[in-house]
Amino acid sequence: MEVVIATWNKLKLEWITQGLLQTGLPIKSMSKQIEDIEETESTFRGNARLKVECVRRVDSESIIFGEDSGLSVEMLGGFPGVKTARFLEGTDDDRAKKIVELLHGVPVSKRKAVFHSSIVVSFPDGTDVVCEGSMHGWISTDRIEGEGYGGIFLLSNNLVLSEQPSKEYTMFDHHRQALFQANLVMKDWLDNQ
Numbered sequence: 797m798e799v800v801i802a803t804w805n806k807l808k809l810e811w812i813t814q815g816l817l818q819t820g821l822p823i824k825s826m827s828k829q830i831e832d833i834e835e836t837e838s839t840f841r842g843n844a845r846l847k848v849e850c851v852r853r854v855d856s857e858s859i860i861f862g863e864d865s866g867l868s869v870e871m872l873g874g875f876p877g878v879k880t881a882r883f884l885e886g887t888d889d890d891r892a893k894k895i896v897e898l899l900h901g902v903p904v905s906k907r908k909a910v911f912h913s914s915i916v917v918s919f920p921d922g923t924d925v926v927c928e929g930s931m932h933g934w935i936s937t938d939r940i941e942g943e944g945y946g947g948i949f950l951l952s953n954n955l956v957l958s959e960q961p962s963k964e965y966t967m968f969d970h971h972r973q974a975l976f977q978a979n980l981v982m983k984d985w986l987d988n989q
C-alpha cells in the first residue's frame with residue numbers, strides 16, 4: 797500500500813510526508829500527468845476533496861491525501877479563506893501586506909483570525925474521512941517582510957509566527973491537529989484490512 801499526496805506544493809508535500817512517517821508506508825507525490833488542480837469549492841474540505849478526486853481518477857489502489865488550508869479574518873467576513881493562496885497575484889508576502897492594509901485603523905483586539913487545515917484521506921475501498929485543525933490568533937498591525945502570512949499572524953505570546961522561538965512552530969498547529977487525526981484514521985483502516 798502506498799500513500800499519494802495530491803499537491804504540487806513542495807513545502808506541503810514535505811510536512812505531510814514528515815507527519816506520516818510513523819505509518820511506515822511509502823509516500824509519493826502525484827503523477828506528472830496531473831496538472832494544477834483548480835480550487836473551485838467554497839470550503840477548505842470541498843477543495844481538499846477536489847484534489848483527492850482528481851488523483852483517484854487515475855489511481856484506484858493507493859491511499860490518497862488532499863489538503864487545503866488558509867487564513868480567515870473575522871473582521872473581513874472570513875476573507876481570504878479558500879482564496880488565501882491566490883486572492884491577489886504575486887506572493888504570499890504581497891497578499892499578507894494587502895490584509896494588513898485592509899485592516900488599517902482596526903485595533904488589534906478586533907483583528908481575530910484563524911488558520912484552518914482540512915485533510916481528506918481517501919481509501920481504495922471508496923471510503924474517505926475528513927480531518928481538520930485550526931489555530932487562532934490576530935493579524936498584527938506591523939508586518940515582518942519576507943515571511944508571508946507567518947509575518948502577520950500574532951499568537952497569544954505577542955509574537956508573530958515567524959518570530960516564534962522554535963522554527964517548528966511556524967507551520968504547526970492547524971496542520972498538526974489535522975495530521976494527528978489522519979494518522980489515527982489510517983491506523984484504524986490499516987488494522988481492519
Ligand SMILES: O=c1[nH]c(=O)c2ncn([C@@H]3O[C@H](COP(=O)(O)OP(=O)(O)OP(=O)(O)O)[C@@H](O)[C@H]3O)c2[nH]1
Pocket residue numbers: 802803804805808835863864865866867880881882888911943944945946947957966967968
Ligand atoms: O505562513 C503560513 N503559515 C501557515 O501555517 C500556513 N497555513 C496555510 N498557509 C497559507 O495558506 C495557503 C494554502 O493554500 P493551499 O492549501 O491552496 O495550497 P497550494 O495551492 O499552495 O497547494 P495545493 O495543495 O493546492 O497544490 C497558502 O497561501 C499558505 O501559505 C500558511 N502560511
